[in-house]
Amino acid sequence: MNNLSEIFITGIVFFGIYQALSLISSHLLKRKLIKAEQYERVGILDDPRPVNDEANKYPSLKWGLVALMTGLGFIVIELLGLLDKEWIQGSDTVMPIGILLVSISLGFLIYFFIVNGKRSSTILEI
Numbered sequence: 451m452n453n454l455s456e457i458f459i460t461g462i463v464f465f466g467i468y469q470a471l472s473l474i475s476s477h478l479l480k481r482k483l484i485k486a487e488q489y490e491r492v493g494i495l496d497d498p499r500p501v502n503d504e505a506n507k508y509p510s511l512k513w514g515l516v517a518l519m520t521g522l523g524f525i526v527i528e529l530l531g532l533l534d535k536e537w538i539q540g541s542d543t544v545m546p547i548g549i550l551l552v553s554i555s556l557g558f559l560i561y562f563f564i565v566n567g568k569r570s571s572t573i574l575e576i
Contacts, residue, residue: 523553
């Protein structure tokens with residue numbers, strides 16, 4: 451367990467260093483372009499944003515469904531723990547993680563089907 455935490459902390463440190471260097475280099479490049487009066491090229495360095503408005507049309511619905519399904523996953527884990535302690539709380543079991551991941555995935559799938567149902571109904575109206 452100690453080895454895993456060392457790897458995790460090392461990864462976080464290197465990711466932080468990468469993000470800091472990326473931010474600084476982007477700032478310096480933008481500053482050089484502005485000093486060279488290349489104002490139209492400054493936008494090249496910005497991160498491209500997706501032009502698809504459908505992706506984030508219902509963000510509160512998405513995260514609400516994910517939170518609901520996560521809560522249901524925790525409830526299922528607790529109920530299964532009441533039935534058989536060793537089955538759900540054993541030292542080498544991954545059953546709780548699997549139940550939680552499946553419930554979170556179901557939340558995303560329900561959101562996907564709701565958004566696709568709304569999109570297909572708007573297409574049919576046109």
